[in-house]
Amino acid sequence: MRSMLISRRDLDFLLYDWLLIEELPKRERFAEHSRETFDAVLELCEQLATRFFANHNKKSDAHEPTFDGKVVSVIPEVKQALDAVAAADVIAMAMDEGLGGAQLPVAVAQAAYAWFAAANVSTAGYLMLTMANANLLATFGTAEQIETFVKPMLAGRFSGTMALSETQAGSSLADITTRAEPQPDGSYRLFGSKMWISGAEHEMTENIVNLVLAKIPGGPPGTKGISLFSVPKYLIGDGGRIGPRNDIVLVGLNHKMGQRGITNTVLNFGDGSFQPGGEPGAVGYLVGEAHRGLAYMFTMMNEARLGVGMGAVALGYTGYLKSLEYARQRPQGRPATSKDPAAAQIPIIEHADVRRMLLAQKAYVEGGLGLLLYCAKLVDLQHSAESDDERDTAQMLLDILTPVAKSWPSQWCLAANDLAIQVHGGYGYSREYDVEQHYRDNRLNPIHEGTHGIQSLDLLGRKVTHRDGANLHALDQVIVATVAAARRSGGEPAADGDLLESAWQRLVGVTAAMFAAGDIESAMANSALYLEAFGHIVIAWIWLEQLLAAEGRAGDFYDGKRQAARFFFRYELPKVAPQLDLLESLDRTTLEMRESWF
Numbered sequence: 001m002r003s004m005l006i007s008r009r010d011l012d013f014l015l016y017d018w019l020l021i022e023e024l025p026k027r028e029r030f031a032e033h034s035r036e037t038f039d040a041v042l043e044l045c046e047q048l049a050t051r052f053f054a055n056h057n058k059k060s061d062a063h064e065p066t067f068d069g070k071v072v073s074v075i076p077e078v079k080q081a082l083d084a085v086a087a088a089d090v091i092a093m094a095m096d097e098g099l100g101g102a103q104l105p106v107a108v109a110q111a112a113y114a115w116f117a118a119a120n121v122s123t124a125g126y127l128m129l130t131m132a133n134a135n136l137l138a139t140f141g142t143a144e145q146i147e148t149f150v151k152p153m154l155a156g157r158f159s160g161t162m163a164l165s166e167t168q169a170g171s172s173l174a175d176i177t178t179r180a181e182p183q184p185d186g187s188y189r190l191f192g193s194k195m196w197i198s199g200a201e202h203e204m205t206e207n208i209v210n211l212v213l214a215k216i217p218g219g220p221p222g223t224k225g226i227s228l229f230s231v232p233k234y235l236i237g238d239g240g241r242i243g244p245r246n247d248i249v250l251v252g253l254n255h256k257m258g259q260r261g262i263t264n265t266v267l268n269f270g271d272g273s274f275q276p277g278g279e280p281g282a283v284g285y286l287v288g289e290a291h292r293g294l295a296y297m298f299t300m301m302n303e304a305r306l307g308v309g310m311g312a313v314a315l316g317y318t319g320y321l322k323s324l325e326y327a328r329q330r331p332q333g334r335p336a337t338s339k340d341p342a343a344a345q346i347p348i349i350e351h352a353d354v355r356r357m358l359l360a361q362k363a364y365v366e367g368g369l370g371l372l373l374y375c376a377k378l379v380d381l382q383h384s385a386e387s388d389d390e391r392d393t394a395q396m397l398l399d400i401l402t403p404v405a406k407s408w409p410s411q412w413c414l415a416a417n418d419l420a421i422q423v424h425g426g427y428g429y430s431r432e433y434d435v436e437q438h439y440r441d442n443r444l445n446p447i448h449e450g451t452h453g454i455q456s457l458d459l460l461g462r463k464v465t466h467r468d469g470a471n472l473h474a475l476d477q478v479i480v481a482t483v484a485a486a487r488r489s490g491g492e493p494a495a496d497g498d499l500l501e502s503a504w505q506r507l508v509g510v511t512a513a514m515f516a517a518g519d520i521e522s523a524m525a526n527s528a529l530y531l532e533a534f535g536h537i538v539i540a541w542i543w544l545e546q547l548l549a550a551e552g553r554a555g556d557f558y559d560g561k562r563q564a565a566r567f568f569f570r571y572e573l574p575k576v577a578p579q580l581d582l583l584e585s586l587d588r589t590t591l592e593m594r595e596s597w598f
């Protein structure tokens with residue numbers, strides 16, 4: 001039976017026909033692997049996702065975690081799912097063999113993760129946070145921290161959280177006030193409050209390892225004074241035994257629009273509710289050096305942002321497949337040219353406007369999936385680079401593409417969920433069908449891990465200008481190479497190559513013009529529009545790449561790829577021209593709007 005989560009056929013096309021992932025085992029880091037092991041992992045994760053994650057997606061939405069003042073209860077299926085992935089060694093799949101990982105390419109691990117996110121993004125959230133936490137500690141932590149925290153997380157005994165945000169400090173982490181007081185034994189005591197922390201407080205694992213950003217008194221102001229601490233729910237005794245409760249308490253659970261199955265918490269650190277060692281204060285252990293916490297967090301945040309982008313794609317993808325299935329089965333109306341009211345009704349997929357909505361979803365989700373897998377392969381090239389040049393190029397491409405890979409799917413795969421509801425008509429607006437939940441679940445993605453606005457400032461203010469535009473130049477080189485390949489191919493790819501080249505050159509010219517005027521305030525005022533135009537051009541490039549990979553191949557699957565590429569070039573890419581005009585004019589409408597005029 002065809003999966004309603006992700007198309008395995010599409011994953012195979014992107015990973016093998018386009019990205020040539022089976023070449024990676026020629027590199028030392030992946031030498032233990034082969035196409036067979038990659039296929040086995042994808043197969044396994046599809047089965048686990050279908051059996052243990054999709055089974056309670058609606059239930060965990062309807063029965064969100066509850067707190068009785070002492071204990072948080074989560075429906076039992078969530079623990080069963082987390083135990084199943086731990087038993088299958090999925091948590092450590094991309095990590096180093098030295099840590100007990102399987103050292104799989106990140107491209108394969110991301111594709112595998114997409115199954116879990118499509119099946120149940122809330123339960124997959126516990127998994128993603130634990131992976132990100134373990135990855136960070138494995139990179140920057142001490143051997144003891146790896147032994148004490150990372151290994152139990154990889155085994156599924158402990159879970160992890162990322163505790164950055166505070167009530168008054170979300171986008172602006174410089175303003176956090178949680179403080180960490182140094183102790184004579186080298187540990188720290190933390191005092192403060194954290195807001196929005198996902199995956200904290202539950203009874204599903206023996207311990208919860210919180211990675212907490214805090215300031216050590218006397219440190220530099222702003223972001224330069226932020227340090228990172230590992231703060232477990234329970235202290236660890238000799239031989240890894242679970243010790244007394246740390247001074248961390250749950251103030252309450254947040255009640256969300258979507259992603260309701262994962263706990264989201266307000267936590268107090270060091271309010272004296274628990275007194276480890278007879279004193280108030282949450283015991284924490286410094287990770288890496290003092291005052292470098294945000295830099296460590298940002299190193300890992302790039303991978304976390306790819307994870308968010310992939311989550312957005314996965315939700316868009318499953319909504320697309322479900323609306324496609326619905327459109328094939330729902331009879332309604334007759335052909336526009338039919339005058340006979342007695343004729344049988346036709347399935348709605350026969351209506352051109354419904355096909356438009358399905359094609360748009362296909363173009364968004366398969367385009368987004370392509371971008372995410374391309375970025376994941378860049379991480380693999382970085383990890384296994386055979387020269388400094390190769391590593392630098394992969395790094396520059398990742399730098400410039402990460403804000404797009406996080407934001408574009410968060411905007412357009414959410415738009416795909418919106419269209420999936422529309423294809424369902426009134427039924428899409430009811431809770432009996434899945435698509436309204438996918439929309440609510442996906443709505444988080446433009447907000448967390450850096451909002452849409454913050455990503456756009458990052459792209460235009462940092463990534464594009466970095467090292468005199470070196471990142472932009474690296475992207476220019478790969479786009480120019482694709483256009484050249486399309487021209488060699490002739491026909492439709494060559495025509496699309498011309499369209500892509502002209503949009504890309506215009507973007508490069510507009511970027512230069514925006515900075516040439518020296519009016520940074522006006523340039524940055526429309527950064528979100530810039531991100532949108534940039535993202536659409538990048539996805540047009542990804543579609544041209546897919547079109548080239550489908551060249552000379554016959555059959556419905558490849559014809560579908562060609563039609564979706566055609567749709568993107570005809571219906572979507574033209575949207576960027578007026579956006580680029582506005583950007584070039586350094587329009588000040590938003591800047592000049594006064595607060596009192598609203």
Ligand SMILES: Cc1cc2nc3c(=O)[nH]c(=O)nc-3n(C[C@H](O)[C@H](O)[C@H](O)COP(=O)(O)OP(=O)(O)OC[C@H]3O[C@@H](n4cnc5c(N)ncnc54)[C@H](O)[C@@H]3O)c2cc1C
Nearest residue numbers: 162163164165170171196197198447448449450451453454
């Ligand atoms: C369900 C959920 C789960 C979360 N999970 C976690 C978690 O596990 N760990 C964690 O640490 N945090 C988590 N967060 C917090 C999340 O990362 C923040 O909500 C996010 O960073 C935005 O911060 P904020 O809510 O304070 O909004 P604000 O920062 O107040 O932003 C509000 C609006 O103002 C805009 N804005 C703010 N500053 C600027 C600026 N300088 N320039 C232009 N526009 C600006 C934003 O783009 C946004 O549109 C979660 C949030 C939610 C809702």
